[in-house]
Amino acid sequence: MTGHHKIAVLGVAKRFGETAGTSVNALSMIDLSIADGEFVSILGPSGCGKSSLLNIIAGFEESSTGRIEVDGKPISGPAPNRGVVFQEYALFPWLTVAGNIGFGPQSRGMRASKVNRIVSRYVELVSLTGFEQKYPHELSGGMRQRCALARCMANDPDIMLMDEPLAALDALTRVALQDELLRIWGEASRVRKKTVVYVTHSIDEAIFLSDRIVVMTPRPGRIQGEFVVPFPRPRLPEIRIHQDFHGLSDKIWLMLQAEAGRKSC
Template identity: 50%
Template sequence: MTEKISFRSTSRTFEVGGRPFHALQNVDLDIADCEFVTVVGPSGCGKSTLLNIAAGLVEPTGGEVLVDSRPVRGPGPERGVIFQQYALFPWLTVRQNVEFGLQIAKVGRAERRRRAQHFIDLVGLTDFADALPRMLSGGMRQRCAIARAYAVDPGVLLMDEPFGALDALTRVQMQDQLLATWGSERRTVMFITHDVDEAVYLANRVVVMAARPGRVHEVIDVDLPYPRTEAVRLSPEFSRIRNRVWRAVYHQTPQEGASQ
């Protein structure tokens, strides 16, 4: 398949207390067009830094990241970013939030309304299109953020623990909603999570990171059928893959996770 995102010996060093901290070291990873990849790893392994470099929000100190074979030099409309915090404009309605990026892109009013309504319907917020964010639950706010990201038609969605603040039931519902949206409107997705079950349930592949310095420890294929259902989540094959990811994340040897 065609490579959509390519990390090439990507490294990032920060200065902490006057000393260098190697957040990422020589990360090599390819994510294919329309692939759903989740990234998990122990605390401090550089997951969010890796995503922020792909988003163009952080510059690498070594190597590079390519999107559509072009080096990332900063944020761009071809990459939609969704964070754990909802980042909605509280004074705008759901519809106005979803239309915001289209307005910035100078899309005509009628087309803005049509595209916004399509994605509002797709994420199940039809009855709340004229509601303000304060009137919505956490899961509904995150659905609005997903609709807003999709509306500007990015080729890539970069998601940094978008369901981390939700309760367990809402989180599962949001996973199903996200997969339904992805199934209908295919995009390349890079999804950061601390939750091993979530990582396996969503992904084509799970990337397990090792910490200090952050680097790819293992890439695990998830050979489970879509659409993912409760039956899939309860299957022996899901348990087998989940246990493999769990061991890769939480049972790395000191040599594998230590500073270098």
Template identity: 50%
Template sequence: MPEATTQSTTPKIVFEDVRKHFTVKDRTGARQGTRFTALDGIDLEIADGEFVVLVGPSGCGKSTLLELLGGLTRPTGGRILLDGEPVTGPGLDRGVVFQQYALLPWRTAQGNVEFGLEATGVPRRQRTARAREFLDLVGLTGFEDRHPHELSGGMRQRVAIARSFAYDPGVLLMDEPFAALDAQTRESLQDELLRIWQRTGKTVVFITHGIDEAVYLGQRVAVMTSRPGRIKQIVPVALGSRTATDDLRSSPEFALHRHEIWSLLHDEVAKAQQLEKEEASV
């Protein structure tokens, strides 16, 4: 796949020995809870304009890592840098798309996309034009005046993506955004996302449980261990252009990458399941 941008030698995002601990109350609600480590020593660099996918077993800390990058919570140790500056809280330089659409039900598709633009002080006329531009980009021209309940799940997720791109964040954080969709819609939105990424050159950090989705979308796939989450291995994905063939998922190259990531994940999933059993028996 052609690079969306010319990547500089200075990383856009840097995780340096990032750790995150939580304290969980026991079943009796006692104040003295159990302290467990969600993330332990995460080191990862992401280039400007890169599309990186995180995969790992349930409970390995993927979403926690994204929340830390989004500034929604603080690390227990280590640091996260964005454009060379420590992440200390949320900011409009990062857009977030969750599995749940998180749209405002009383606003139309147009109004939802304009929401982020209002927060950045964009004048009303410019907001309208920019919202329509990004609704067109995600294939929703003609649906500007529909409310979320009048749209399909795939359409609602397109609105969420348009909203995140419209106010021009440098980084897009996506936490299993297509997990709740049917297979055909999911593949369609994967293609849509790749097309938008190539056009805009944004840096994308994407979480998924799907190995096929990880291989199809990512320039690199970071495989995480079972809890405590660490980066087990980073797999570069060399597939050329994802849009040059209609049958990429059936290609031998795709199968090789898929098998490599599956092999890395297999033991970690087994460890995570064993940990869940042990914790449930306590």
């Protein structure tokens, strides 16, 4: 599984502002490689540049230095092999659930009958059966995010980039969707395991979901440390109350705390 690198982040830095005095180092020399099929969380407080890093991997933003390689080839701009799920869902309000999910396959020129088959498959996968003809404004937050997830996966991307996808939801829905997310990821990965880069500021969420956690700290945004999550898959909801879960959570928390303390001095 860790045979070759799916994504390589090579010396990526990002600064905003041009003159030396006013420029801000959003990201400073990030090096990171992510294996094929790995679920990696990028964890950190707001302002640490984690979303910036994700946007650079997605191809939405350009880095000031360094480059991103996917399958050994440098990227240029967004591409359908790197699907994105946004915190604000970013569903197209003028399309129905089915229209949103079918957008990707349609964009890539698939026949209508094939698009329909894909749509009904993913509608079922994210449990939105019966809501195909609803518009996003008619759905709850959790349903919207499941629709956004289905839209991303309908393109069958190798890589899924998720930018705090559950942060806009209430606590109960969030926990329920974490379970859903792993189930859906597992289903979608049946043929070929999908690589996930998951940005979050929730320690517990990162532990529950990922194989590996990359901790970032702000000013300048950089990688502070990494943790491998030892829990086997499939992850059962109960591991959230396991002692080791809390042990890991505390270790990560201490790392973030130490860094925050150093900065405020």
